[in-house]
Amino acid sequence: MRLIDTHTHLDFPDFDADRPRLLANAAARGVERMVVLGVCQANFQRVWEMACADQRLFAALGLHPIYLDQHRPEHLVQLRQWLGRLHGDPRLCAVGEFGLDYYLEDLDKVRQQALFEAQLQMACDFALPALLHVRRSHAQVIATLKRYKPARAGVIHAFAGSYEEAREYIKLGFRLGLGGAGTWPQALRLRKTIPRLPLESIVLETDSPDMAPAMFAGERNSPEHLPAIAEALAQLMGIEAETLAEASSRNACEVFGW
Numbered sequence: 001m002r003l004i005d006t007h008t009h010l011d012f013p014d015f016d017a018d019r020p021r022l023l024a025n026a027a028a029r030g031v032e033r034m035v036v037l038g039v040c041q042a043n044f045q046r047v048w049e050m051a052c053a054d055q056r057l058f059a060a061l062g063l064h065p066i067y068l069d070q071h072r073p074e075h076l077v078q079l080r081q082w083l084g085r086l087h088g089d090p091r092l093c094a095v096g097e098f099g100l101d102y103y104l105e106d107l108d109k110v111r112q113q114a115l116f117e118a119q120l121q122m123a124c125d126f127a128l129p130a131l132l133h134v135r136r137s138h139a140q141v142i143a144t145l146k147r148y149k150p151a152r153a154g155v156i157h158a159f160a161g162s163y164e165e166a167r168e169y170i171k172l173g174f175r176l177g178l179g180g181a182g183t184w185p186q187a188l189r190l191r192k193t194i195p196r197l198p199l200e201s202i203v204l205e206t207d208s209p210d211m212a213p214a215m216f217a218g219e220r221n222s223p224e225h226l227p228a229i230a231e232a233l234a235q236l237m238g239i240e241a242e243t244l245a246e247a248s249s250r251n252a253c254e255v256f257g258w
Contacts, residue, residue: 001245003230004252005034005223007097007131007157007177007205010057011046014209014220026223027056030245033258034223037097037131039064041075044082051091058256060094060131062119065101065112076118083126093256094154095123096131103135113140120148129154129255132174138165145172155203155255158211163193170201175251177205180213180221183232195237199247203255204230 005026015022026034038047038061051059061082063071086092098119100112123130129152134141138161153173159166160181169176181187182194204226212221213229227241230248234241252258 001030001227001230001242002249003029003031003204003226003245004249005031005206005208005226006155006203006252006255007179008034008036008208008223009039009210010034010036010208010223011043011050012209022222022224023054023056026226029224029227031223031226032056032249033058033252035060035093035131035256037094038062039097040067040070041072041078042070044079048082048086048091058093059091060096061092062096062098062131063115064097065099065107065115065133066104068107068111068115071115076115079119080122083122083128087126092128093258094129094131095119095126096129096154097133097157098130099133099157100137100141101133101135102137102140113144116141117144117148120144120150123152123154124148124150127152131155131157133157134159134161138162138168142168142172145169145174153255155205157205158207160187160190161193162189163196166193166197166201170198175203175255176201177203178233179205179207179229180211180216180225182236183213183215183229185214191236194233199239199244200251202244202248203252204233204244204248 157177159176208221234244
C-alpha cells in the first residue's frame with residue numbers, strides 16, 4: 001500500500017527519542033508523505049524546520065483552539081507573516097490546525113470564533129487548504145464555511161459527525177479525515193457512517209501521537225500504524241485495503257495540490 005498521513009504532530013516531544021527510526025519504519029510500510037501541523041506560534045519554526053529537513057514531511061501552520069489561552073493577537077499577525085513569506089513554497093501545504101472545540105466547556109466560544117474566522121480568511125487569502133479541528137461544533141463550523149466559501153476547502157480532521165453533517169462538508173468541497181477513532185467498536189455512530197461515505201471524500205490520518213487505534217490501545221500513535229488503520233477501516237467499509245489506500249492518497253494529493 002502507498003499511503004499519506006494527512007494529520008500528524010511529529011514535532012511533539014513524544015517523538016524526540018526515536019523520530020528517525022519511526023520515519024524509516026513508516027516509509028518501509030508504505031507511508032510516503034506525512035503532514036505535520038502547527039498548533040501554536042511557538043512551534044511554527046520547529047514544524048517548518050522538520051519539513052525542510054525531510055522530503056517526506058510537509059508543514060501546515062495554525063493556531064489550535066485548545067491552546068486558546070496561549071494565543072495572542074500578535075500571533076495571528078505572525079501567522080499571516082509566515083504564510084506570506086512561504087507563499088508558493090511546496091513544503092507549506094495548508095493552514096492548520098485550527099477550528100472550534102465545544103467539547104471543552106472552559107474555552108470561550110466568542111474568542112474561538114474570532115480566531116477561527118481570522119485563520120479561515122488567511123486560508124482564503126493565500127489559497128491554501130484549511131485543516132480543521134471540529135469537536136461538538138459541526139453546525140457552527142458548517143455555517144461559517146458557508147459564509148466564507150474557501151475555494152481550496154480542506155479536511156475535517158478526525159471526522160466523527162453524522163452522515164448528514166458529512167454530506168454538508170462534502171458539498172462544501174471538504175474531505176473527511178478518518179483515523180484511529182473508527183477502529184473502536186464503541187464508536188457506534190461513526191462506524192455506521194463510515195461505510196456510507198463516498199471514497200472520493202476520505203483521507204486517512206493518525207493524529208500522532210494521539211488517537212491510537214484499537215489495535216494499539218494505550219500506545220503512542222504513529223504514522224507506522226496507518227497501514228493497520230487502513231486495513232481496519234477498509235474491512236468496515238467492505239472493500240480492499242488497497243482500494244481505500246489508493247483513493248485516500250489520490251484525495252490527499254488533490255487537497256494539497258501534489
